[in-house]
Amino acid sequence: MTALSRISLSDFRSYPDALIQPGGGFVVLTGENGAGKTNVLEAVSLLSPGRGLRGASLSEMARSGGSGGFAVAARLALPSAAEASEVDIGTGTTTAAPERRQVRINGASAAATALAEWLSVLWLTPAMDRLFQEGAGGRRRFLDRLALALSPTHAVHASRYEAAMRARNKLLAGEAPDQDWLSALEARMAEHGAAVAEARAVTVAALSQRLADAPEGAFARPGLSLSGWNFGGEEALLAELRRARRRDAAAGRTLAGPHRTDLLVTHLGKAQPAERCSTGEQKALLLGLVLAHADLVAERIGRRPILLLDEVAAHLDPSRRAALFERLEAAGGQVWMTGTETSLFAGIGASASMLELSGGGVYPAPSRVT
Ligand SMILES: Nc1ncnc2c1ncn2[C@@H]1O[C@H](COP(=O)(O)OP(=O)(O)O)[C@@H](O)[C@H]1O
Ligand SMILES: [Mg+2]
Numbered sequence: 001m002t003a004l005s006r007i008s009l010s011d012f013r014s015y016p017d018a019l020i021q022p023g024g025g026f027v028v029l030t031g032e033n034g035a036g037k038t039n040v041l042e043a044v045s046l047l048s049p050g051r052g053l054r055g056a057s058l059s060e061m062a063r064s065g066g067s068g069g070f071a072v073a074a075r076l077a078l079p080s081a082a083e084a085s086e087v088d089i090g091t092g093t094t095t096a097a098p099e100r101r102q103v104r105i106n107g108a109s110a111a112a113t114a115l116a117e118w119l120s121v122l123w124l125t126p127a128m129d130r131l132f133q134e135g136a137g138g139r140r141r142f143l144d145r146l147a148l149a150l151s152p153t154h155a156v157h158a159s160r161y162e163a164a165m166r167a168r169n170k171l172l173a174g175e176a177p178d179q180d181w182l183s184a185l186e187a188r189m190a191e192h193g194a195a196v197a198e199a200r201a202v203t204v205a206a207l208s209q210r211l212a213d214a215p216e217g218a219f220a221r222p223g224l225s226l227s228g229w230n231f232g233g234e235e236a237l238l239a240e241l242r243r244a245r246r247r248d249a250a251a252g253r254t255l256a257g258p259h260r261t262d263l264l265v266t267h268l269g270k271a272q273p274a275e276r277c278s279t280g281e282q283k284a285l286l287l288g289l290v291l292a293h294a295d296l297v298a299e300r301i302g303r304r305p306i307l308l309l310d311e312v313a314a315h316l317d318p319s320r321r322a323a324l325f326e327r328l329e330a331a332g333g334q335v336w337m338t339g340t341e342t343s344l345f346a347g348i349g350a351s352a353s354m355l356e357l358s359g360g361g362v363y364p365a366p367s368r369v370t
Pocket of ligand 1: 012013014015031032033034035036037038039040060061062063
């Protein structure tokens with residue numbers, strides 16, 4: 001079991017100082033609108049590489065009226081087979097450097113990308129209701145999170161590819177770019193870009209297979225494919241970059257490459273692109289995808305992702321809600337869920353951690369107070 005056994009939030013969003021010590025299964029956070037439910041999930045999401053589930057800047061996360069920095073510190077219980085039984089993970093910023101994310105693993109400073117070696121976090125939030133309507137960037141980030149869960153080095157390759165691309169764009173914008181330096185940057189882009197493309201392709205193939213084999217359950221079955229970049233491996237990408245120098249210099253950016261990939265999702269039962277499905281159907285597609293992916297990751301790398309399901313229960317009819325809880329319970333693993341009412345979670349087992357959030361504090365939810 002990979003699960004958080006404690007997480008503290010200091011000057012994070014609406015929390016001056018809060019501590020949560022959840023069990024390993026369901027963690028249900030209830031509270032009024034604005035009580036700080038999504039804030040807690042965002043803190044958990046920062047225990048993985050990237051900008052967290054809101055994609056916000058670090059300075060937005062620091063509590064207004066606080067010190068200017070914030071800290072999220074967590075203890076992760078590891079699967080019993082692991083060498084150590086737990087690991088301490090911390091992340092945050094300081095007053096002096098409010099835009100620099102610091103990460104500590106067992107007290108030692110580490111890169112944010114190293115977090116993926118310890119845990120995976122997947123989420124569904126109300127903001128993702130527009131995932132299929134909006135631009136490819138959001139879908140690419142979603143895909144990358146899925147890929148990262150299967151391939152912990154994915155974030156490293158992605159960030160090295162992006163860094164080399166930024167340097168190449170800058171170089172091409174200059175008067176007479178140094179050809180050796182340009183070639184070196186393109187070689188770097190090709191190496192890491194091919195690794196990024198490979199991890200995505202492997203993810204889509206494995207997940208598609210799993211979805212195809214699964215029985216039609218309570219959630220719509222998605223079909224997946226990739227579009228936007230089809231040059232093949234490292235050498236093909238390198239050739240493409242060399243060929244496109246003049247074009248990219250004129251455009252002021254790199255026009256083709258894995259940074260342009262899009263994830264196409266269809267509703268298999270209806271043979272319809274996701275963007276044409278109803279909002280509820282789109283949500284069910286995403287839920288089906290994330291649940292199948294969590295199972296896939298658990299099977300492949302023996303570590304179930306921590307799931308953050310923000311306001312998901314409220315949008316499901318009672319029978320789908322019951323099916324969701326049953327499926328999650330059977331799968332095991334830590335699942336954080338939020339809602340405004342405890343009644344939404346009436347069907348879940350007594351072992352769930354039921355917490356009520358209010359005024360920056362965390363309390364046992366009223367229905368479980370005896
Ligand atoms: N940096 C911040 N400093 C202080 N409060 C914040 C900060 N960011 C967000 N908040 C507050 O957090 C609250 C929203 O919390 P949220 O977790 O989204 O609520 P909900 O329970 O509805 O999910 C709002 O009241 C907002 O003003
Ligand atoms: Mg919320």
